[in-house]
Amino acid sequence: MKLRWLFPGLVGAWLLLTSIASATTLQSWRFDSRQNQLELSTDEGVQPRARLLYNPTRLVIDLPGTKLGRPKQTEAVSGKFATLRVAQFDRETTRIVLELDRGYTLDPKQIRVRYNSARQWIVELPPAKFSPLLATSEILPSQDIEVPQAPVAANPPVTATGVQPTPVNPGLRLPRSLSTGPSTVPNGRRVVVIDPGHGGPDPGAVGIGGLRETDIVLDISQQVTSLLEQQGITVVLTRNGEYDLGLEPRVQMAERANATIFVSIHANAMPANRSDISGIETYYYNTGKQLAQVIHQTILEDTGARDRRVRQARFYVIRRTSMPAVLLEVGFVTGVEDAAQLSTPAYRSRMAAAIARGILRYLGQGG
Ligand SMILES: [Zn+2]
Structure with missing residues (x-):
């Protein structure tokens, strides 16, 4: 254990080598x-x-x-x-x-x-x-x-030094690829902008059984907002009802609030003959890549949704915002699997909790 404090980099590299070998x-x-x-x-x-x-x-x-x-x-x-x-x-x-x-x-x-x-x-x-x-x-x-220390194996794997490495990090942490920690996010007040897509005269995508994107994303966004507020995060919800809101005002709200991150929530659609397609997609433009990866991974873990990957795109709201920004597609209203899930309040709550947990993870405030 002490080694970790003295030579964290060395132990990390060493573990990586031995796990590959x-x-x-x-x-x-x-x-x-x-x-x-x-x-x-x-x-x-x-x-x-x-x-x-x-x-x-x-x-x-x-x-x-x-x-x-x-x-x-x-x-x-x-x-x-x-x-x-x-x-x-x-x-x-x-x-x-x-x-x-x-x-x-x-x-x-x-x-x-x-x-x-x-x-x-x-x-x-x-x-x-x-x-x-x-x-x-x-x-x-x-x-x-608590997990007891494993007994020493009869024939321990041989490493460069001939010694079996001490297991590092017994408490579960985010994997290195996802761990962000507070270093990437300035200390002090965190402001999260939650942006439910569409609204009012623009219902967004309409799918199986008349399932409307605007209804799904408003419900999820309101729940994400209250979950984050319960954790002491300041949240700006760009719209809190069914009304028309252009893209530019959404970006302006984030800029005026000097937001730490911007999270736009949407639901996806495919042509009617592709009801076989379901899954989540997470978009970033540039600085939101890490945020996209953390939220995407958390949604996969917590909801069991299909993985349609983190992707780069030039959507207005993630391109024009100056803070790390992502656009989440929480599923396909046209997909048989996703539509069945997204039409239930239980699944929407689960999705909201996953998004909130992903945001907290990114902000270094929770596992
Ligand atoms: Zn949309």
Whole structure:
């Protein structure tokens, strides 16, 4: 642990080298609903990290230095658990997410992580409880779960120095590629502009069953606003009802407020014969790239939406604003999958919570 403080760069480079040289593979995983426990096995020793996130409650296990070697897997789980998802989270990390049915939660203090060996881990869970509080879309801080130190492997991977590196960073953090921290954002008052697209005579895209972009994005934007305000962020909502608002006034509002970031919220559309297309897209013009990546990644994690990537474009509101600015397309009103989701208040709340969490992550105010 001390090494990290003395030579953070060295340890980072060292870990990267060793993870490339000897990537561990996740071999199997299983949720045993009778014992209420999650079992994992890898081909080499691993030091997992675990935490509990809320809204909806989900247990997130990260396996650093581990490859999945196959596409994302999603399984339905019985009991009060909704799904088990396993995916390559970033180049170095396999992530396992066990998500509970909406409104159910776990006491993080009763979650016990143990091992049979450094290659076989078991997470014992308490019974899920219903909590009306959690059914609301409030943001609760995530809870780190204590994980015991993995036993030393019988044949540790050999590194340049011949020593097995000490696992770094046992508490879960944002991956390096996403971590921004306060350094990129000036200290002091943070002002976030939330800009619901269209409005009034301009409904935006109209999709399956008459689903209107303006209704979806106003609802989501209002919820994002109140979630951020609950966290002490100053928010400027460019429109708070159904009325006409041009593009230029939206930019002016952001400039006048001297906003820290600008987030425009839209829903997408395709021609009627492409109802098979669903997914989220996040646009930036120049300085909003990092903001786009963080929000996009958070939405993917929290909603299960399909990934249609972060993209660059010359939309007026992100081109003319001087602060980091993004335009989110929260799904296709013309897509069978997205339209079904976006027409439910529960999914819109989930989307709003994900956007808010992404913004807080970028501002360095939360995981
Ligand atoms: Zn739009």
